[in-house]
Amino acid sequence: DAKTTQPPSMDCAEGRAANLPCNHSTISGNEYVYWYRQIHSQGPQYIIHGLKNNETNEMASLIITEDRKSSTLILPHATLRDTAVYYCIVRVYNQGGKLIFGQGTELSVKP
Amino acid sequence: NAGVTQTPKFQVLKTGQSMTLQCAQDMNHNSMYWYRQDPGMGLRLIYYSASEGTTDKGEVPNGYNVSRLNKREFSLRLESAAPSQTSVYFCASSDTLKLFFGSGTQLSVL
Numbered sequence: 001d002a003k004t005t006q007p008p009s010m011d012c013a014e015g016r017a018a019n020l021p022c023n024h025s026t027i028s029g030n031e032y033v034y035w036y037r038q039i040h041s042q043g044p045q046y047i048i049h050g051l052k053n054n055e056t057n058e059m060a061s062l063i064i065t066e067d068r069k070s071s072t073l074i075l076p077h078a079t080l081r082d083t084a085v086y087y088c089i090v091r092v093y094n095q096g097g098k099l100i101f102g103q104g105t106e107l108s109v110k111p
Numbered sequence: 112n113a114g115v116t117q118t119p120k121f122q123v124l125k126t127g128q129s130m131t132l133q134c135a136q137d138m139n140h141n142s143m144y145w146y147r148q149d150p151g152m153g154l155r156l157i158y159y160s161a162s163e164g165t166t167d168k169g170e171v172p173n174g175y176n177v178s179r180l181n182k183r184e185f186s187l188r189l190e191s192a193a194p195s196q197t198s199v200y201f202c203a204s205s206d207t208l209k210l211f212f213g214s215g216t217q218l219s220v221l
Binding site: 034036038041042043044045046049085087099100101102103104 | 115144146148152153154155156159169170199201203205209210211212213214215
C-alpha cells in the first residue's frame, strides 16, 4: 500500500469548515483513499472513502485531486465533538490484507 | 448486533505472565486484525487474518501469537509479558470497504 503524509496537528474554529490534507504521491491506480478518526482512546471510526471522484456522506466530504496524489477531508461545520485524530490510508478496494495506519492529524476544534 | 467485542477491557500482568486477549465479531467478516496503540502514538498492526485459517505478521509481531479459531474469533496471546507490551490493544474486522474496531483492551505489564 502507498504511504501517506499528513500534518501532525491542526486547529479549527467551531462552526467553520475543517479541511484536512493528505499526500499520497505513490498511490496506485487500484488503491482507494480511506479516512478514519479516533476520538479520545476509542477504537477508530470509518468516515469515508473514494477512488477518484469526490465523495460526500453524512459525516464529511472527500476531495481527491485529478492526479490522485493528494486528497482533502472536509468537515463542513466542525463541532467540539469532531476533536479527534484523523487518519488517511490508501489500500486496494477488496484487499483482505494488512492495513497500516500512519500518525494521523490531531484536529482540535475550539469554541 | 454487537459488532466487534473484546475481552477483557482492562488487565494488569506481572512480567513473565501469559494471557490471551479475546476478540469476536458477528458481522460475518473474513478479515480480522490486532493493533496496539502506545500513548501518543498511532496504531501499529501486530497480526492479521485475511480469512479463516490464515494469519500473517504485521508491523510488530514479536512477542505475540494469534489464533483464528473460526470465522468469528481471533485471539492474541502474550506468552511471556514484558513491560514494553504495556499498551492499548484493538481488534478489528473488515468487509471489503472498511474496518470496524472493538473498544480496546488496556494492558499494563509491571
